[in-house]
Amino acid sequence: MTALLRVSSIETLYFDRIYALFGVSLEIEEGEIFTVLGPNGAGKTTLLRTIAGLLKDQPKKGEIHFAGRRIDGWQPEAVARLGIVYVPEDRGLFRELSVEENLDLGLWGRRDDGIKKDLDFVYGMFPILKERVKQESETLSGGEQQMLALGRAMLRRPRLLMLDEPSLGLAPRVAKSVYEALGTISRTGTTILLVEQNARLALRVARRGAIFEAGRVVLEGTSAELEANEDVREVYLGVGVADASPKGWRLYRKRRRW
Numbered sequence: 001m002t003a004l005l006r007v008s009s010i011e012t013l014y015f016d017r018i019y020a021l022f023g024v025s026l027e028i029e030e031g032e033i034f035t036v037l038g039p040n041g042a043g044k045t046t047l048l049r050t051i052a053g054l055l056k057d058q059p060k061k062g063e064i065h066f067a068g069r070r071i072d073g074w075q076p077e078a079v080a081r082l083g084i085v086y087v088p089e090d091r092g093l094f095r096e097l098s099v100e101e102n103l104d105l106g107l108w109g110r111r112d113d114g115i116k117k118d119l120d121f122v123y124g125m126f127p128i129l130k131e132r133v134k135q136e137s138e139t140l141s142g143g144e145q146q147m148l149a150l151g152r153a154m155l156r157r158p159r160l161l162m163l164d165e166p167s168l169g170l171a172p173r174v175a176k177s178v179y180e181a182l183g184t185i186s187r188t189g190t191t192i193l194l195v196e197q198n199a200r201l202a203l204r205v206a207r208r209g210a211i212f213e214a215g216r217v218v219l220e221g222t223s224a225e226l227e228a229n230e231d232v233r234e235v236y237l238g239v240g241v242a243d244a245s246p247k248g249w250r251l252y253r254k255r256r257r258w
Contacts, residue, residue: 003065004030004191005051005160010062010072012043012050020046021059022215028160033182033192035202035223037236038212044195045089047212048162051193052086053079066160083159089168091149095138099129102137102148106155114157121188122151125181143174150181154190161185162193167201179205199236203227211236 005028012021021043028034036044049055051064053076064072071079093102103122107115123130126147132140137148146166153161166182167175179201186192186205196202203209203223211219211232219229226232 002030003027004067005193006063006065007047007051008063008065010050010059010064012046012055012058013060016060020215021050024062024212024215024217026210026217026220028191028193031186031189031191032208033186033194033206035194035196035206035209036212037196037199037202037209037226039197041214042212043215044212045164046215048086048164048193048195051079051162052076052084054086080156083157084162085153085156085158085160086162087149087153087164087166089164091145093137093145093149093152096136098134098136099140099148100133102152103129103155106152110155115155118155118157122154125154125184126151141174142169143171143178146170146174146178147181150178150185154185158190160191160193162195164195165197166194167196167198175201199232 005026007024007026010021010024011019014020024043024047026034036047038044046055050058050072053071053074057073059072062072063070066079066082066084069082071082094105097105103119107118128144129147129151132144137145140148150163150166163182166178170178175198182192182194182205194202194206203226206223208222209220209226210217211226219226219232221229227237
């Protein structure tokens with residue numbers, strides 16, 4: 001497979017002195033789901049915002065290539081025109097607008113003859129949206145809002161869909177439905193870069209992934225390799241804790257090997 005996105009040794013700073021990303025390198029292949037896992041403050045969201053061009057004058061060092069073109073330093077609208085669509089953690093909906101109006105914004109500027117087909121795809125993936133077309137988005141449940149954000153993003157026909165914590169705040173059943181939709185989206189050929197804290201869900205759909213800590217990539221591999229890693233199992237999956245006492249409490253924190 002060919003790398004659609006190549007991030008090479010990027011360094012992103014806040015206030016020109018606080019490192020959020022330090023020497024991060026990743027390659028994401030065309031058509032795959034790639035997940036980035038890590039704790040709060042690890043730099044996951046900063047990675048997405050840097051790729052999308054949303055952080056002025058960032059990255060300070062390194063290069064970002066998309067479909068063979070160097071895009072670091074580009075304006076956000078220029079990045080978006082290449083087919084990179086970013087769905088932020090807060091979903092980025094216009095809450096006072098209806099479901100239909102939010103979806104119409106996803107179609108803004110399109111004049112092609114595939115609009116009806118794409119809308120049918122979105123409504124087929126999320127039937128509840130068709131029932132709620134006239135309802136204001138702020139009155140939707142958290143899961144419905146996430147579905148709307150994904151549906152609107154797909155109307156842009158992304159080559160790379162970047163998602164920030166799509167399961168955040170969702171009930172397990174709803175989160176599972178959202179992740180099933182990611183599998184459907186992936187089968188259309190869309191490449192997905194997925195930032196998550198719910199490692200179980202993310203590794204279930206992703207082909208490969210990376211672990212971020214303190215702005216660095218500390219581990220990378222296939223989902224199977226990450227799931228089999230003892231430290232990933234203990235820290236992110238909550239299994240394989242061999243150093244607990246017989247009564248169930250931890251006597252010490254095992255030092256990780258990354």
